[in-house]
Amino acid sequence: MAGFAGGAGLLLAGLLIVAGGLKLMRPKAFAHAVYRLLPKHLNRRELFAAVAAPVVGGVELLVGAGLLATAARPVVAVVGVSAALYLGFVVVVGIAIRKGTSCGCFASFSDRTASGAEFGRALALAVLAVALFVLELTSPAGTWWSTEAVLWSLGLAAAVVVITAFSGRIWPSGWLLLGRIESRLAGVDLPASAPIDAHERTALITAVRAAPSVRAFEEWLGERAATLDWRRSEVRTSAATPPGGPRVPCTLVSPRTRDAVSVTVSVPSAHASAAVVIAVVDGRPVSAIGGRVMTGPEPARR
Structure with missing residues (x-):
């Protein structure tokens, strides 16, 4: 032996x-x-x-x-x-x-x-x-x-x-032995301790839901978009560092989900319309940027 x-x-x-x-x-x-x-x-x-x-x-x-x-x-x-x-x-x-x-x-x-x-x-x-x-x-x-x-x-x-x-x-x-090693959140800081106040939180969630990337993601998700509970979203401040770019203050909005769907929306400071969706649907990573939904390098098809 x-x-x-x-x-x-x-x-x-x-x-x-x-x-x-x-x-x-x-x-x-x-x-x-x-x-x-x-x-x-x-x-x-x-x-x-x-x-x-x-x-x-x-x-x-x-x-x-x-x-x-x-x-x-x-x-x-x-x-x-x-x-x-x-x-x-x-x-x-x-x-x-x-x-x-x-x-x-x-x-x-x-x-x-x-x-x-x-x-x-x-x-x-x-x-x-x-x-x-x-x-x-x-x-x-x-x-x-x-x-x-x-x-x-x-x-x-x-x-x-x-x-x-x-x-x-x-x-x-x-x-297969090591798996994929990548993360769309690798350049995003963890949420800060202090949550956003109730009024600002409600206004932010409303603006986020109207963002092109969020609307495109919900349209791509179809009927399952109803499983996203935006009212009970976790909203916290953070910061992101895009590749080759400066650190940008942002807010993370994570609606409560079910049905094998998890979603985090990264919102650049004061620019809800530029929100980026980072999600996992049925174990598959999905992103939505500027109204375009992607699962990796190719546009998602559903």
Whole structure:
């Protein structure tokens, strides 16, 4: 079992390092995923989300580096911590699926909702991590640095790919192990703590609903637009930094939704007509800018 243990250890260590590095490099994308995952009435919700990337990413980097640093003589305690992390990921993905939101793990680093693919991948990796912990606890296999271990690592990675594919979402095929890593909210700050007053809030929502992008999105959504509860929208101030542009104050308007639809409208300061819709419909990211609805680079068809 030395080859299996070494392969599992190298694979789990590499994934933790990649995942941790991505969170530190793309903190806003992960922060928005955590923000959507946390209870809406949690005090200082935005603060918890803001510190999530450096804390979780840092822990993942440290544990992944620890696994590699001790690969010649694996330390049971480090392997145990990694198993606990992977088991925690399974719980987080399960909660995200139940809430119909993203989990902040690889594919859900984007604005996509977590699905069976994320859960299958998380469960497969957790099983590997627990199996490795049990092996190291009962019969230490020695160094992981061997040709056999590297081959096992590649084989186990392929197995996780297959499990991910059969667990739900198959697309995009080239990133089944890691998923897509993108977010339309990556350049948008988390909402500020202070909400907008009631009168301004009502006026803003009215103006937002008349914006070309919102009208186009609701028209594209069809009958399901009735599931958007604008009266109970969450409205908070924020800021956005477009690619290559300066930081722009904005407001985020998120109507209460159901039926596998989530929507956030980013409104540049004092320009409701220029509102941009960022949504997820049936697990698919949808944007509406200037009256044009898109799902990625091509216009959406419905």
